[in-house]
Amino acid sequence: MAVKPTLFVVEDDPDISRLVRHHLEAAGFNVRLYSTGNVVVAEAERQRPALFLLDIMVPGKDGLELCRQIRQSVTLASVPVIFLTAKGGEADRILGLELGADDYIPKPFSPRELVARVKAVMRRFERPLPLLPAKIEDVHIDPAAMTLTVRGKQVPTTATEFRLLDYFMRHAGRVFTRDQLLDSVWRDTAYVTPRSVDVYVRRIREKIEPDPENPRYLKTVRGAGYRFEVPH
Numbered sequence: 071m072a073v074k075p076t077l078f079v080v081e082d083d084p085d086i087s088r089l090v091r092h093h094l095e096a097a098g099f100n101v102r103l104y105s106t107g108n109v110v111v112a113e114a115e116r117q118r119p120a121l122f123l124l125d126i127m128v129p130g131k132d133g134l135e136l137c138r139q140i141r142q143s144v145t146l147a148s149v150p151v152i153f154l155t156a157k158g159g160e161a162d163r164i165l166g167l168e169l170g171a172d173d174y175i176p177k178p179f180s181p182r183e184l185v186a187r188v189k190a191v192m193r194r195f196e197r198p199l200p201l202l203p204a205k206i207e208d209v210h211i212d213p214a215a216m217t218l219t220v221r222g223k224q225v226p227t228t229a230t231e232f233r234l235l236d237y238f239m240r241h242a243g244r245v246f247t248r249d250q251l252l253d254s255v256w257r258d259t260a261y262v263t264p265r266s267v268d269v270y271v272r273r274i275r276e277k278i279e280p281d282p283e284n285p286r287y288l289k290t291v292r293g294a295g296y297r298f299e300v301p302h
Contacts, residue, residue, distance in 0.1 A: 075120035107131030238298035
């Protein structure tokens with residue numbers, strides 16, 4: 071029998087917690103509920119979940135701080151994170167993505183959409199990557215271990231960042247529009263906006279570029295999109 075994926079849900083409203091648990095368990099997941107963020111990272115490092123669903127406004131450590139800690143943890147950095155929050159503005163969504171979230175669901179939400187989006191994010195991570203490592207100058211990726219090494223140092227990435235960088239490096243020299251990148255890397259584009267691509271490109275530049283403001287590798291092509299360049 072297949073092992074059910076375990077999801078960690080951090081939500082302080084008991085009614086929403088019960089609703090979320092009911093629908094996710096009905097969809098075939100194990101759910102562990104937390105009403106504060108205080109012990110979540112420690113417990114996740116002991117038993118790594120398949121995904122985190124975080125409310126931003128919770129007592130103790132809030133969802134943004136939790137996401138920061140997850141992304142800084144070697145064990146947990148690649149686990150998908152979805153924010154579930156009453157703050158639904160574009161600026162809040164961009165902030166969530168910049169912190170390393172993989173999706174952002176505003177409240178009130180439809181339980182059916184919640185389940186669909188959890189499954190969409192998890193599908194994105196189940197797709198196999200090419201197994202051969204790739205290296206361009208100081209940037210080295212190893213899909214088998216899902217590691218990024220820059221100038222000899224290992225750099226943590228989220229799974230979405232890794233997949234996007236892997237795609238760019240394997241198609242070095244080609245220009246991609248945001249929509250092409252969404253189709254190729256995200257696949258499930260119903261809930262992802264082209265603006266998200268810009269956020270992820272910025273995050274990758276911070277990890278691989280000697281000077282992110284003047285990128286050596288990941289170039290913006292005005293009016294077209296982005297290209298990963300092999301410097302000569």
